[in-house]
Amino acid sequence: MIKGFIFDLDGVLTDTAEYHYLAWKKLADRLGIQLDRKMNEQLKGISRMDSLDRILAIGNQMDRYTLEEKEKLADEKNEDYKELILEVTPNDLLPGIANLLADLRAKDIRLALASASKNGPVIMERLGIADMFDTVVDPATLAKGKPDPEIFIKGAQQLKLKPIECVGVEDAQAGIESINAAGIFSVGVGTKEMMKEADYAVTSTQELKLEEILKRANQ
Ligand code: B16
Numbered sequence: 549m550i551k552g553f554i555f556d557l558d559g560v561l562t563d564t565a566e567y568h569y570l571a572w573k574k575l576a577d578r579l580g581i582q583l584d585r586k587m588n589e590q591l592k593g594i595s596r597m598d599s600l601d602r603i604l605a606i607g608n609q610m611d612r613y614t615l616e617e618k619e620k621l622a623d624e625k626n627e628d629y630k631e632l633i634l635e636v637t638p639n640d641l642l643p644g645i646a647n648l649l650a651d652l653r654a655k656d657i658r659l660a661l662a663s664a665s666k667n668g669p670v671i672m673e674r675l676g677i678a679d680m681f682d683t684v685v686d687p688a689t690l691a692k693g694k695p696d697p698e699i700f701i702k703g704a705q706q707l708k709l710k711p712i713e714c715v716g717v718e719d720a721q722a723g724i725e726s727i728n729a730a731g732i733f734s735v736g737v738g739t740k741e742m743m744k745e746a747d748y749a750v751t752s753t754q755e756l757k758l759e760e761i762l763k764r765a766n767q
């Protein structure tokens with residue numbers, strides 16, 4: 549019996565990938581590294597420091613900076629990103645999400661956030677959905693990021709539920725891997741090819757219908 553839903557943020561509840569891109573692009577330009585939107589796709593769901601490492605690798609600058617300098621670079625990007633997300637409003641919820649969250653709350657299904665983003669709580673406030681969630685996994689407490697199952701296992705624990713009582717929703721392949729390894733029913737949003745490991749997949753958030761998900765997850 550499903551009693552909880554654990555959501556990824558970027559790409560599921562809202563789409564802040566463009567803001568991440570603009571902030572990384574500004575830093576990359578300053579460092580003389582070419583970054584385009586296609587490369588940005590590879591940064592989805594990846595932690596801030598791992599994203600920086602990938603960008604430095606693109607520019608062959610992996611060994612140029614100490615850890616302390618890299619932390620400064622990541623902070624610089626984050627300050628720009630924080631400016632950009634001030635523009636987020638409830639209108640930035642992805643299609644169908646407001647209805648899905650309302651349906652979940654109406655059924656007393658508990659909600660958790662399992663995002664790699666340390667800015668998750670601020671974005672949830674800006675989207676006007678923070679109060680609907682029971683708990684947020686703090687990504688700073690994790691030993692390993694997605695695809696490791698830790699973040700979704702913690703999400704279930706914080707909801708005081710067993711993995712089999714939960715559904716996880718993700719848009720990244722690494723996220724689906726993480727949900728599956730946690731023993732949680734996985735719902736994927738994306739192309740058939742990208743979401744082939746998901747227990748149930750849809751191509752857009754608009755198609756996320758609670759009755760349909762529960763029918764499949766409760767089987
Ligand atoms: P921050 P998710 C991820 O969010 C983003 O997809 C990824 O691009 C970003 O680098 C990561 O959060 C960390 O974000 O710099 O704000 O801590 O998809 O796991 O919700």
Ligand code: MG
Nearest residue numbers: 556558559719
């Ligand atoms: Mg995501």
